Amino acid sequence: MSTIDKAAGGVGNFADDTVGASKIVNGFARKIFPDHWSFMLGEITLYSFVILLFTGTFLTFFYEPSAAHTVYNGDYAPLAGQGVSEAYASSLRISFDVRGGLIMRQVHHWAALIFVAATVVHMIRVFFTGAFRKPREINWVIGLVLALLAVFEGFTGYSLPDDLLSGTGIRIAQAIILSVPVVGSYISFFLFGGEYPGEDFIPRFFTIHILLLPAVMLGLIVVHLALVVIHKHTQYPGPGRTEDNVVGFPLFPVYMAKAGGFFFIVFGVIALIAGLVQINPIWAYGPYDPSPVTAGSQPDWYMGWLDGAVRITPGWWEFTLFGFTFSMNIFIPTTALILFVMAAGALYPWIEQAATGDRREHHLLDRPRNAPTRTGLGVMALTFYVLLWISGGNDVIAHMVGLSINDITRFMRVAVFVLPALAFVVTKRICLGLQRKDREKALHGRETGRIVRLPHGEFIEVHAPLSEAERWVLVQHDANRPMDVEDRLDAGNPNSLYGKVQRRLSRFYFEDRVEPVTPAELAAAHHGHDTEIESQEHASIEEKQGDAAIATSQKYHG
Amino acid sequence: MSEIERADEAHGQGSTALAKSGSGVPERFENPGLPPHRHRMGDVDPQAAKRAERQVAFMLLLSVLGSIGIIVSIIGIEYNGGWDRISTSTRAIGLCMFVSLFMLGVGAVHWAKTLMPDDERIDYRHRQRGTTAEREQAVAILKEGSAEAGLGRRPLIRNTLIGALALFPLPAVFFFRDTGPLPGNSLSVTMWEEGTYLVKDPTGGRIRAADLTYGTVVHVMPEGIDELEEPLNEKAKSAVLLMRLDEDLLTPKSAEWGVDGTVAYSKICTHMGCPVALYEQQTHHLLCPCHQSTFDVTQDCKVIFGPANRPLPQLPIRVDAEGYLQASSGFHEAVGPSFWERG
Ligand code: HEM
Ligand code: FES
Numbered sequence: 001m002s003t004i005d006k007a008a009g010g011v012g013n014f015a016d017d018t019v020g021a022s023k024i025v026n027g028f029a030r031k032i033f034p035d036h037w038s039f040m041l042g043e044i045t046l047y048s049f050v051i052l053l054f055t056g057t058f059l060t061f062f063y064e065p066s067a068a069h070t071v072y073n074g075d076y077a078p079l080a081g082q083g084v085s086e087a088y089a090s091s092l093r094i095s096f097d098v099r100g101g102l103i104m105r106q107v108h109h110w111a112a113l114i115f116v117a118a119t120v121v122h123m124i125r126v127f128f129t130g131a132f133r134k135p136r137e138i139n140w141v142i143g144l145v146l147a148l149l150a151v152f153e154g155f156t157g158y159s160l161p162d163d164l165l166s167g168t169g170i171r172i173a174q175a176i177i178l179s180v181p182v183v184g185s186y187i188s189f190f191l192f193g194g195e196y197p198g199e200d201f202i203p204r205f206f207t208i209h210i211l212l213l214p215a216v217m218l219g220l221i222v223v224h225l226a227l228v229v230i231h232k233h234t235q236y237p238g239p240g241r242t243e244d245n246v247v248g249f250p251l252f253p254v255y256m257a258k259a260g261g262f263f264f265i266v267f268g269v270i271a272l273i274a275g276l277v278q279i280n281p282i283w284a285y286g287p288y289d290p291s292p293v294t295a296g297s298q299p300d301w302y303m304g305w306l307d308g309a310v311r312i313t314p315g316w317w318e319f320t321l322f323g324f325t326f327s328m329n330i331f332i333p334t335t336a337l338i339l340f341v342m343a344a345g346a347l348y349p350w351i352e353q354a355a356t357g358d359r360r361e362h363h364l365l366d367r368p369r370n371a372p373t374r375t376g377l378g379v380m381a382l383t384f385y386v387l388l389w390i391s392g393g394n395d396v397i398a399h400m401v402g403l404s405i406n407d408i409t410r411f412m413r414v415a416v417f418v419l420p421a422l423a424f425v426v427t428k429r430i431c432l433g434l435q436r437k438d439r440e441k442a443l444h445g446r447e448t449g450r451i452v453r454l455p456h457g458e459f460i461e462v463h464a465p466l467s468e469a470e471r472w473v474l475v476q477h478d479a480n481r482p483m484d485v486e487d488r489l490d491a492g493n494p495n496s497l498y499g500k501v502q503r504r505l506s507r508f509y510f511e512d513r514v515e516p517v518t519p520a521e522l523a524a525a526h527h528g529h530d531t532e533i534e535s536q537e538h539a540s541i542e543e544k545q546g547d548a549a550i551a552t553s554q555k556y557h558g
Numbered sequence: 559m560s561e562i563e564r565a566d567e568a569h570g571q572g573s574t575a576l577a578k579s580g581s582g583v584p585e586r587f588e589n590p591g592l593p594p595h596r597h598r599m600g601d602v603d604p605q606a607a608k609r610a611e612r613q614v615a616f617m618l619l620l621s622v623l624g625s626i627g628i629i630v631s632i633i634g635i636e637y638n639g640g641w642d643r644i645s646t647s648t649r650a651i652g653l654c655m656f657v658s659l660f661m662l663g664v665g666a667v668h669w670a671k672t673l674m675p676d677d678e679r680i681d682y683r684h685r686q687r688g689t690t691a692e693r694e695q696a697v698a699i700l701k702e703g704s705a706e707a708g709l710g711r712r713p714l715i716r717n718t719l720i721g722a723l724a725l726f727p728l729p730a731v732f733f734f735r736d737t738g739p740l741p742g743n744s745l746s747v748t749m750w751e752e753g754t755y756l757v758k759d760p761t762g763g764r765i766r767a768a769d770l771t772y773g774t775v776v777h778v779m780p781e782g783i784d785e786l787e788e789p790l791n792e793k794a795k796s797a798v799l800l801m802r803l804d805e806d807l808l809t810p811k812s813a814e815w816g817v818d819g820t821v822a823y824s825k826i827c828t829h830m831g832c833p834v835a836l837y838e839q840q841t842h843h844l845l846c847p848c849h850q851s852t853f854d855v856t857q858d859c860k861v862i863f864g865p866a867n868r869p870l871p872q873l874p875i876r877v878d879a880e881g882y883l884q885a886s887s888g889f890h891e892a893v894g895p896s897f898w899e900r901g
Pocket of ligand 2: 827828832846850851864
């Protein structure tokens with residue numbers, strides 16, 4: 001036995017004696033994880049969170065969470081002798097006097113931006129592939145809560161350096177709080193320890209930023225990951241992949257090397273960006289003061305959509321009634337919008353379950369085209385989001401394209417409702433089109449781009465046959481159909497309100513659909529054409545069969 | 559065999575139930591099973607494997623160099639003494655961190671991809687939901703337990719328990735009572751009152767009405783604001799803009815509250831409280847940089863565009879015996895963003 005083996009044996013023996021390590025190794029070391037680039041999005045989220053914990057802890061060693069007045073006498077000449085807060089002075093000290101301080105601040109800020117971005121893109125992946133379906137509904141909700149907390153965490157962090165931009169952000173946050181009916185002024189006074197801005201918000205935001213939110217998020221992340229292990233990761237459909245297995249690489253050693261390596265890749269790339277690209281140069285903004293101008297100030301990107309919503313809401317939404325002010329021009333595009341988005345997102349898995357009547361577990365992901373209505377709704381939501389975000393830069397855009405801000409704002413007021421609806425319709429059409437193409441391909445093979453001339457003069461394209469494995473990807477999915485009354489065995493009385501809503505929903509989701517090719521259809525398509533050359537005429541046959549498939553109503557329960 | 563099997567052994571293990579229709583043609587296609595494993599270069603060619611090994615080692619070596627580079631950059635580059643040094647140090651540390659971390663990561667991934675087994679394995683799933691027997695057993699246990707607790711038989715305990723549990727978190731809210739004072743009327747009042755002098759922000763001198771030319775705009779604070787204990791709180795409410803226009807352009811009320819066409823309006827946006835500070839001389843419009851609310855000074859600062867709803871409140875001003883501007887009263891309404899009790 002080599003010394004290394006002996007040492008490892010000793011450590012292993014101790015670990016087993018004390019914590020039962022052998023059982024842990026037996027249970028986890030060879031767990032299988034499927035491989036796909038889109039599964040790395042969640043990893044980026046996790047790793048940037050870890051990076052935030054590292055760099056944030058470093059920052060706490062030098063940052064002074066205090067609004068107390070001091071005179072800046074550090075290394076940055078233009079501000080020398082100016083009265084500033086301790087928080088601002090210490091943030092400057094981190095940047096100018098602490099070795100490696102600036103890069104730590106910049107890694108922290110870039111990691112924050114990437115963290116929120118990765119969270120959102122990860123959520124988009126989960127949505128479009130249907131990974132939120134049973135049994136993962138709870139993890140979807142946990143993810144949503146994490147996304148919201150990430151935004152709050154980013155906002156409180158942005159406020160800490162107490163520079164002019166962070167102060168502007170807080171001013172707006174305070175106005176959002178004031179607009180809450182009935183209790184707004186009280187919440188504002190309790191949060192800020194009195195009048196805005198006061199001196200309490202810095203130490204309070206600090207505790208929220210470095211203790212409260214990170215602790216809650218860490219707890220939720222642990223549960224999130226534990227559920228991933230318990231459920232086992234979803235996988236994309238493909239030959240050999242079923243609802244009952246998971247195909248991939250074992251945790252130890254392959255996945256550990258890949259995922260562990262990926263952590264360092266993410267960290268390295270963030271360090272590179274942070275080393276080369278400046279972010280939040282607080283010295284250039286100056287200390288916070290509520291009265292100077294802050295033209296062209298933009299919040300961090302994840303706040304942009306709310307800023308946009310606020311910008312395009314007309315002022316007359318505010319009114320007074322019974323001697324009280326209803327600031328709906330602020331409350332609706334901020335607090336109410338966030339609550340609506342969270343509620344709609346959190347309920348979505350159950351909305352879709354109501355439409356499908358499907359209570360089965362799903363471990364095979366959907367190809368987005370195979371769920372046209374869901375994909376359409378997702379693109380609709382994204383369009384809405386992007387339009388709000390664009391509205392948040394209406395001044396910048398006006399400047400760039402040479403239109404008046406007023407025209408752009410008026411256009412956006414209409415566009416945020418019309419374009420998402422349009423995006424829904426178009427996306428759904430595209431999905432159905434792609435599904436038809438899949439049918440075509442499954443029935444007649446792959447287009448080769450090779451044109452041949454038949455003896456009687458007709459030109460046709462040569463189609464190459466698909467392998468069984470290639471075809472499987474195109475035909476493996478279930479076809480959902482609108483529910484009939486008698487299908488709703490699980491939901492009690494079909495004439496109840498819920499029953500009616502459920503049937504409506506189901507029709508909305510599955511009225512328009514293209515079903516996967518069945519073996520019978522494939523046999524019929526090949527009937528009399530056992531050559532590998534398939535000609536255009538088959539389109540018509542396929543069309544008829546397609547109609548037949550769509551017309552038959554089949555009973556379908558979960 | 560353990561739960562994990564070699565993919566090849568499970569090869570051909572097809573999809574779930576296949577309903578056969580009468581004709582013998584299945585209704586659904588059958589899962590063709592995992593395709594056979596294709597070997598990589600390194601799996602069959604020892605030379606290729608050796609090459610991959612050297613590549614991994616090279617990447618890890620680069621990472622070592624990067625780590626040393628970080629230390630050298632921190633210790634070796636003088637940090638204090640100007641932006642150039644800081645910027646050089648930051649770039650050097652960033653680049654070395656990149657080499658150190660990225661190469662370590664890429665090395666590990668390359669190792670996994672080229673040299674560790676790349677044949678896919680299979681793990682089996684179990685339904686989250688218990689079997690019928692398991693579920694029945696669980697229900698039976700719960701029933702037995704609650705029978706032992708006797709909650710059903712003792713409604714008095716059940717109801718008081720619900721009450722106690724519902725109420726115990728409530729006091730927590732009251733612990734927050736001293737996080738701040740009650741708002742009172744502080745959202746509605748500022749330090750402006752009759753006789754408060756207008757002073758320039760930030761230089762602080764009083765303003766003589768006669769010195770203002772047409773088209774000027776002056777940023778103004780109430781005199782004495784810097785002596786306050788928390789001047790920022792007052793600045794967030796009391797900031798004022800002073801503009802001089804041709805008196806005929808103003809509304810009668812606006813002109814009356816001003817001095818010879820010089821008028822003072824709150825600088826705090828009635829939307830969300832940003833300082834409204836972009837004044838267009840030709841149109842006499844005030845623009846808020848935050849969400850572009852636009853106020854027309856010739857219409858008593860009415861909102862003519864954007865998400866704000868209320869005009870900027872006007873501060874009535876007059877001149878003292880020596881011609882200096884002072885407030886002839888405080889604001890007649892609350893300044894800044896709306897709030898519930900504002901009315
Ligand atoms: C998990 C998500 C987190 C996000 C999104 C986030 C975001 C931010 C942002 C945007 C800033 C402003 C940075 C700047 O430009 O100076 C900031 C500052 C700060 N963060 Fe975080 N942060 C997170 C976690 C943490 C953690 C876990 C800690 C400590 C344990 C921490 C400690 C700090 C400190 C001390 C500052 C002030 C630094 C300065 O002003 O220079 N953060 N954070
Ligand atoms: S704060 Fe002035 S427009 Fe919003």
